[in-house]
Amino acid sequence: MFSKDSKLDKFKDAETxxxxxxxxxxxxxxxxxxxxxxxxxxxxxxxxxIFIGDQAKIIANIESKDCIVNGEIHGNLxxxxxxxxGATAKIYGDIQYNELSIEKGGIVSGQLSVIxxxxxxxxxxxxxxxxxxxx
Amino acid sequence: MHVYIYDDxxxxxxxxxxxxxxxxxxTDLGLNGKIIRLGGIKNIKGTIQNEIKLGAKTIVxxxxxxxxxxxxxxxxxxxxxxxxxxxxxxxxxxIGDDNSIAxxxxxxxxxxxxxxxxxxxxxxxxxxxxxNYYFLNNATIQSQGSVIDINNFSIESAEKGEIKIVNLLxxxxxxxxxxxxxxxxxxxxxxxxxxxxxxxxxxxxxxNSNPDIKLLIDGVMELDTPIELGIIKNHINIIVGKERLFx
Numbered sequence: 332m333f334s335k336d337s338k339l340d341k342f343k344d345a346e347t348x349x350x351x352x353x354x355x356x357x358x359x360x361x362x363x364x365x366x367x368x369x370x371x372x373x374x375x376x377x378x379x380x381i382f383i384g385d386q387a388k389i390i391a392n393i394e395s396k397d398c399i400v401n402g403e404i405h406g407n408l409x410x411x412x413x414x415x416x417g418a419t420a421k422i423y424g425d426i427q428y429n430e431l432s433i434e435k436g437g438i439v440s441g442q443l444s445v446i447x448x449x450x451x452x453x454x455x456x457x458x459x460x461x462x463x464x465x466x
Numbered sequence: 467m468h469v470y471i472y473d474d475x476x477x478x479x480x481x482x483x484x485x486x487x488x489x490x491x492x493t494d495l496g497l498n499g500k501i502i503r504l505g506g507i508k509n510i511k512g513t514i515q516n517e518i519k520l521g522a523k524t525i526v527x528x529x530x531x532x533x534x535x536x537x538x539x540x541x542x543x544x545x546x547x548x549x550x551x552x553x554x555x556x557x558x559x560x561i562g563d564d565n566s567i568a569x570x571x572x573x574x575x576x577x578x579x580x581x582x583x584x585x586x587x588x589x590x591x592x593x594x595x596x597x598n599y600y601f602l603n604n605a606t607i608q609s610q611g612s613v614i615d616i617n618n619f620s621i622e623s624a625e626k627g628e629i630k631i632v633n634l635l636x637x638x639x640x641x642x643x644x645x646x647x648x649x650x651x652x653x654x655x656x657x658x659x660x661x662x663x664x665x666x667x668x669x670x671x672x673x674n675s676n677p678d679i680k681l682l683i684d685g686v687m688e689l690d691t692p693i694e695l696g697i698i699k700n701h702i703n704i705i706v707g708k709e710r711l712f713x
Contacts, residue, residue, distance in 0.1 A: 349621075350661035357619025368661065373619060 342366050342382045351386050365395075367402070374406075385419040392424075400437075411446060468492075468499030468557075468583075469522040471514065471537060473529030476561060477505040484561055484576060488528070491580045499524075504536070514540040518550050524705070526557040526583065530564040531603070532686045538600050538702065542593065557583050557705040564685055566636035567602050572707030582707045589710070591646040593701040594633040594683075597693045601683040603636040605695060607672060608679050609655050612691075615671040627657030631670070631695055635711040646712050649699035669696040 342348075346363025349355055353369035361377040368384035373391050375381065380397040383389065387402030394409045401417040407424040408414065414428040418436035425441040433439065470492075476485060492498050500517070507513050514537055517525065527533040534556075541550045559579040560568035571589075573579045594601040609627040613620055623629075632644045632652040643664070644652045651670065655663035672681060673692040680688035 345664075346666070348662060348664040350623075350655060350657065350663035352623050352625040352627075352657045352659055352661050353655060353663045354622050354624070355619055356622075359619050369663075 342380070345382070346379075349387075351384070359391075383420075385417070407441070409446070467522055468497055468524045468526060469517045470499060470501045470526045470528050470559075471533065472501060472503045472505075473527075473533040473536070474503070474505035476529060477503065481561060485528075488559060488561075488576050488580065491577065492583075495580055495584045497580065497583055499526075504533075510536060511540040511544070515544060515546045518546050518554055522554055524555045524557050524583070526559055528559045528561060530560065530562055530686075531567045531684045532564065534558060534567050534602065535600065535684055535686060538593070538602070542600055542698075542701070551701075551703065555586075555588060555703050555705050559583075566685060567634075570603060570634045570636050570711050571704060572709035572711070574707075574709075578707065583705060585705075585707075587706055587708070588703055589706045589712075590700040590703050591712075592633055592649060593698045594631070594651065595696045595698060596681060596683050596689055599683060599687060599689060601633065603632070603634050603684050605631045605681050605683045606685075607674065607681045607691070609657055611676055611679065612672065612674045614653065615673070616665075616667045616669075621655075621663070621665075623655055623657060623663075625657035625659055625661075627655065627659075629672075630654045630656070631672075633697060638711055644712070647700065649697055651695060651697050669694065671695075 342364055345366045347361050348366045349369045351368040355371040357373045359373065359375050364380045365377050366382045367387045369387060371389045371391055375391050376394040378396060381395045383400045383402045385401040389404045390406060392406045396411050397413045398410045399415045400420040400422060403421040405423045409427045411429060413430045416433040416437040418434040420437040422439045423441060426443050427446050429446050502513060504510055525537060527537050541547055558568045558571060558573055559576050560573055561576060573582055596605050607629050609623040609629045610625060612629055613622045632642060634646040635642060635644045642654060650666040650668060653665050653667060671692055671694050681691060681693055682688055
């Protein structure tokens, strides 16, 4: 799951790549895949995937579909689908995810919780049933 | 009617043979037209605009990147532009150095250019804008000390290297992505430490606190910062070759 090549293959055509010597400040929002190897302060959001390299330092809340973390993050993560935490990752913040894997050596300091879409769906179903029975 | 705009540097004797060859070839192909030599003209904009008013079907830049930029600057953002976009095409016959724009359009040399003019393969492409100036290929600036503002965020690099803002690739050897039809500037930052940054934007503001650091557009014109850069989608009709560097 954590072979380096397979992780990076998907990001070869990333919409945005932030190099190791780059500093980004502000609210960074995209629609495609994002690779961060440098420093980012503010917030980071995309509808697709984020790859955070081992040299990256991020002081920001992160929201995405999938996320692979190998660097340092100070902020909360909301990953709607799959979050992979690598051996060199350091995350200081709360994490919401749907599926999770943590490699040996990865550090997480914060609360972990599952984004419970199933519960929401069941609740919605129940509400629909109730409203139809009232009619 | 074809109107050929000869840049002033072509007045030098060493280009005589090349010019003669081109003129013979154009006559053979039935593409001969009016020749305007910029060397003797003070009001370049007015002259080019007048030719479009008189019904020029094709304006051909005979020269280099600077010649193309002079013609574009004479047309864009003027009253004549809507006429130009509806009725007139831009062609290029490259002569001498600094001809990356022609290379982007698959025009390798003057002989090639004449055949391409005859084939009349047309592409509508985006035009980059830097302040009050325009560029087809790219704008470049030193990365160290430069800051790029895009919407709600800014990007800066502490390392030495180059920021390249690309509309249209100028060499098939460039390992860059670019699409001159997508209405986006492709921004590359490559540092001497070999790390690479890539992103796209419709509009950016570029700053550098050192006034000696200038933005260079299409390799021919230096501009001061801070400067706003943007892109105008599908803004110019150009005659291109089969081997152009874009789809």
